[in-house]
Amino acid sequence: MSKFQPVSFYKNKKKTYQLTPFRFLKFNQEKYFLSNMTGEYLLLDRESLGRLVEHRLDDSEQSYLDLRAKQFLIDDTNSIATDLLAIKARTRYSRLPEFTALHIFVVSLRCDHSCQYCQVSRQSADKLKYDMTEEIADKAIDFAFKSPSRNIKIEFQGGESLLNFPIIQYIVERSKKLNEVLCRNLDFVIATNLSMIDRDILDYCRLHGIHISTSLDGPEDLHNKNRPRPGKDSYEKVIKGISLCREVLGRDEVSALMTTTEASLKRGKEIVDEYLKIGFSGIFLRSLSPYGYAIKTKSFAAYQTEQWLDFFKESLDYIIELNRSGIRFQEYCSAIVLSKMLTSSDPGFVDLMSPAGIGISVIVYNYDGSVHPSDESRMLAEMGDNTFKMGNVLTDSYEQVFSSQALLQPLEDSYTNSVPMCEECAFEPYCGADPVYEYAMNQDYIGRRPESGFCQKSMGIFKHLIERMEADPFVKNLFMDWANRK
């Protein structure tokens, strides 16, 4: 007797199958895109899709085998499919019970830059009243450690956070002291434009394991145009700062973020080249958001979503060609999406989560003690709109803040499985809810999907990634690598 079953063993003897939950959308003129509840996908022609749903697909067809392999259907040969789907679903949602891991402390609203697009409504550098005090810091630290999350990341933001370095030191030292008892995985990040970084600050960062995150918008002229400061030397300072950070902290302890302005749109390749030149191994292609000064100075309205998508696609295609030529370089926004498309895990990126990441994944303690469920909602508050303000650490308890309707209502309303069109969208497993964006644009937490810039941008990214990897085996391999790289 053979150790192996004959091919006939794997035939679907009952000739019947059951559909598992899946969604579909028209992908192009030939194909429909199908995805299941765990994010696995298939492309199928419309005729086969119709036959699948009407139970007329034959088990000898390749599409039948593909659908069965990815648990879109269950027959008498893959009864384990239900268990597999459950395991993958559990893995995908495993972050949810962890709750808030990222705690942003806005230590000062003061800043030495006056960026047109600044998402923070900065105050001038001489107003000490816009700095976080020790009293507020103490309360905010207590809130952070009330989170059930095993991982607590404290990120210092501004304004320019280093304008209030003493409070950063105070928060780091008090948190570490508390953590001797509470034993969380505690990390620190300083978000800074690096204009006032020096060796003393970096020695302190090295001693306490603090990571540095900065802004680099591209080549010198573009960076300085986007990020004006007295002396017009923002680029020079950030490049020197990155170099010093690497010297003192190590190469991987400093990262950079770029923001796309109207002036960046035609310069994708140059921006990528700049990141390569400076020695970064990847870039996060980031569009402007409709918050803070970006609205006030109309820089948000300076370009349309379609223009940004063209920029994104051109830059990504260039990065792919760099990799094909042997230069390892990553696009981080794509990597996050690909992780959701090609693995069972969810990286927990705030903008692409449902339930929305606000409050659940990130929380912001403003310099004045007010608590906001995301950096973007804090920016709305700085512009006078307190819709998302959850309370204040000085006057409210942790329980009062996290059960605030300012958090719960947008979370409930924007849950994608309940939002018109999102609930049936085949891209939903990769997408998320962004009630703050929708509120900033439409004054409600959902908006209309056909008119939503968030939806248009997300769908554009998803489609491009799928088109690229379906058409080119090299890209598929590259994307698999990005999806699995931690």
Next chain:
Amino acid sequence: MEGVVVQFDLGVFSVEAVKKAAYKYINKFSTDFALQGQSIVCSLIFTQNTPQDSIQFYIDDFRKEVLDQDLREKIKKESEPLRNLILAHAFSKTTLVEQ
């Protein structure tokens, strides 16, 4: 304003499927609905500056979308118990589901 009339057989398509399809085109045209006997009568109202060939394209696409919505209803109906079972199974060991 008078619209372009498109009809669907109530014996073939549900009102929900037609309404969902119309919602998808909310940025292209608005829709009035009426039930007349066994028909769902949709009156599609386009803005005045919509080109004639675009109007025909959107009407064809709208009809196809109603077909897709009908398929979605079938999938949802057949797979709903399984979806609930999978999710209950997935979260059975967490504290998120009340015991």
